[in-house]
Amino acid sequence: MEKSVKIQLSFHPVDTEKPLVHTFAARFGLMFSILQADISPDKGGRLVLDLSGEESAIEKALQYAAGQGVDVRVLSRVVHWDDKVCVHCGSCTAVCRSRALSLSPDTAMLSFDNARCVVCEMCVKACPTGALTVELSR
């Protein structure tokens, strides 16, 4: 079955050279897009990916990554934006560093691009009206 998951990979300093993402595509036939990359060779870091492909291939790929000593976390929570509750103040955009949340320059209304969201949940706390919540993804 085709599936798409958001995952976070945390690397230790020495691991960053491993061409993990390349392997995901080449060996497991997965499609990926990088949502957030925050890596440096001496410090290690964090990579948030959107992976899609055969469910079994995704599972194998994640097992492979874990076997390489990379910390794998499936982001099973999703952020939900309720546009009926939102007052378009923009407070959430102050903390959304992946720019999933932004105000339109023309209409001054908020828009939420779920694909860019790395589920850091900063916006959920920053929203004054409760328009942003986290839910378990299906």
Place this chain on the structure above:
Amino acid sequence: MKSISEINEKIRAGTAVVLTAEEVVKMAREQGVRETAKRVDVVTTGTFSPMCSSGAFLNFGHAEPLIRMSGVKLNDVPACAGLAAVDCFIGATELSETRGMEYGGAHVIEDLIAGKKVHLSARSYGTDCYPRKSLEAEIGLSDMNQCFLFNPRNAYQNYNCSVNTSDRIIHTYMGTLLPHMANATYATAGELSPLLKDPELRTIGIGTRVFFCGAQGYVAWEGTQCFPGYTEYEDGVRSYSGATLALIGDMKKMSTDYIRAARIYRYGVSMFVGVGIPFPVLDEDLCAQLSKGNDELFTEVSDYSVPLRSRPVLRTRVSYRELRSGTVEVDGKKIPTAPMTSLKKSRDIANELKRQVQAGEFLLTEPAAKLPLDTTKHVLHALDDPQ
């Protein structure tokens, strides 16, 4: 030169030319201030921002047997009952005794305006004329007598842009400020902001009718901490700040489209208050102020990691155009900006007010008295104040 009564005649006749502040900025740039002053009669403004100094007076009506309430809670939020028997004042920032920062006075006010019932719990010591000692009831706005919002400080003329130079995240009333100046927040609707458009308060005074959370409200007094003033830059340009308004209006006529509770993480509860003021275009001088755009209106950047009365100012002149562009430059660093004021709602208010004036539903007022421009600022000397 036009007078307010001439403009009102035109509003009544349906012939007044009404523009929003954004529209007048554009028109003045295209046609000049002189021509604009001739053609336009009224300019409408709007703002929708968290304004902590807000609250409501409520009168519950009398119960049988009578009670002189000495302690009042609404949905577990304490209200001030130190008034007559069944009067209270509920402050927007008061927190629930059971839910803490999740729910406060602002939520009670929003729930009431939304038409919901709230739980009233009252206590009393009992007197000969008011024997009852406790009372519980479910009440809505329509069950009560007079209910009016009385906000001691609203519509701040101008406000600073906030950053955090420390190395830890801080949670402030200006929102979440990331360490090392990784973000900046600001809280004014710029060219739509009411008091930036008549900076010397020529036309606003006590009794001025304003759009107040969907109702027609009034300026009751100068706002608390109203210290009108300006900074003059080297090129002679003035940046006004400091004026505030105390506003009053009928809660029963308000709409949650224009007033909403706000929860500010680790700070507390506040209230988004929607205010709009229509300005008469009396002459070219006033028109020139009304036509000032975001590139001609300025504020400063302050460091909120220093919790002192006067916070360090990191940049003394930054335009609202720059803040709106998405980044602000401080010390050669481009910092992403985010507003706290809803530009969308501020626009909605200016547009709705424009519609009401055009339809003859909203007339302008001659103030009953001027607001003072020479207030003195006092600070509080605590007993442990080292100075």
